[in-house]
Amino acid sequence: MSAIRFDNVWKEYGDHIVLEQITLDVEPRAFLALVGPSGCGKTTFLRMLLGEESPTRGQILVDGVPLSPEPSADRGVVFQRYSVFPHLTVLQNVVLGRELQHAKITGRLFGSAKRAATDEAMALLAEVGLAGQESKYPAALSGGMQQRLALAQAIMRGPRILLLDEPFGALDPGIRADIHVLMKRLWNETELTVVMVTHDLSEAFRLATRVIAFERNRNRPEERERYGATISRDLEIYPRRTAEVRRLATNRSGRDDPAKHGA
Ligand SMILES: Nc1ncnc2c1ncn2[C@@H]1O[C@H](COP(=O)(O)OP(=O)(O)OP(=O)(O)O)[C@@H](O)[C@H]1O
Ligand SMILES: [Mg+2]
Known part of the structure; x- marks a missing residue:
């Protein structure tokens, strides 16, 4: 369970601006889905969270503490393949x-x-x-x-934060549906904050508590390297998930009975 903050983060490779002005607060236990066109910097965003890359400008805080500049056991990752x-x-x-x-x-x-x-x-x-x-x-x-x-x-x-980079993209629809059920259950049963990149909007909406989209504001070929992608959409998804309902219910009544609250 961890809160993540991106504070005006930019990522550039030489003259190529990949991401710009990323400012984002992710609450503890969120399930954040990240969508956007190929090459817009989604994997780069995850790699910065993982500590494999550092921002060129701005900073990333986890629970208020600047991210350590190397991968740590705090953050687990599942890539699309070969993990x-x-x-x-x-x-x-x-x-x-x-x-x-x-x-x-x-x-x-x-x-x-x-x-x-x-x-x-x-x-x-x-x-x-x-x-x-x-x-x-x-x-x-x-x-x-x-x-x-x-x-x-x-x-x-x-890990306190689980990073998923299109982990289910290569799977058949039936198997994906099974893994979605599993993923939801694991997320409900643990304190994990999850950040998942996906190409599949329906997957994003099925699993996440919040969906953000990365997009370039300017996308003409000659502008492509001079302007990075930034957050273009930010959608809160309701209803809240089981564990969240349970936590709210517990806070309210001091009891732990999600069934009474329609979860
Ligand atoms: N180590 C690197 N050195 C130089 N450029 C890089 C590096 N890593 C990524 N890039 C560039 O950053 C851009 C974003 O790459 P990234 O892999 O983050 O995109 P993505 O959104 O994950 O794409 P996809 O959906 O295809 O996986 C690309 O133009 C890529 O060439
Ligand atoms: Mg990628």
Whole structure:
């Protein structure tokens, strides 16, 4: 659960302005969907949040603190493809999520810590529908299964912010619908703030609490590099999600009973 603030952020590569004047406050536990044409800077935006790139101007704050200039376990990420390690089994990939979280200390887990991580990974795999697949290698899984594995690995790192870069874009519609249900459930059950890039507007509206669009104000070919994209639309989506309803209800009555509040 984390609040994210972009404070007049610009990103330029040499003379090429990719993003300009990005000012944005994302509330804790939001599910933010980001849409926009190809090349408008969506992945660049995520990479700045991840700490792989830094803004050329402006700053990014997470919970009021300027973002550390390197990737950290606070932020998990699932890319469109190839997020998992092909030479590790399904189970090893998820346990690795925990080892990466501790990477700065030991890089590996042993003894009881390893057993605990393994138990947790098994439970998480069952939750994403991969029970029984633990000893397979990713190549033996379908695309949808690989993305669910990537999701389990990212969540195993215990991030406060989950970044998704078109994670479901390559999947068949039926499998996508299943993953949407899973994604919603994981988001409802955790304290995650999610930022998801998608090309699919219906996916954005189905999952997100807020949808923002990036667009260039000027888009003639000769202007394309001199003007970056910026936020052109910002839509709050109602109704609020289950966990939000539950939190509001709890705050109001001191009880935790979402059913009474139509969630
Ligand atoms: N490391 C880099 N060096 C130079 N230019 C870059 C770099 N990374 C991205 N760009 C440029 O920034 C622009 C935005 O790229 P980005 O990948 O963020 O777009 P996108 O919105 O994610 O596109 P898509 O929807 O196709 O994934 C592109 O013109 C790209 O060439
Ligand atoms: Mg991209």
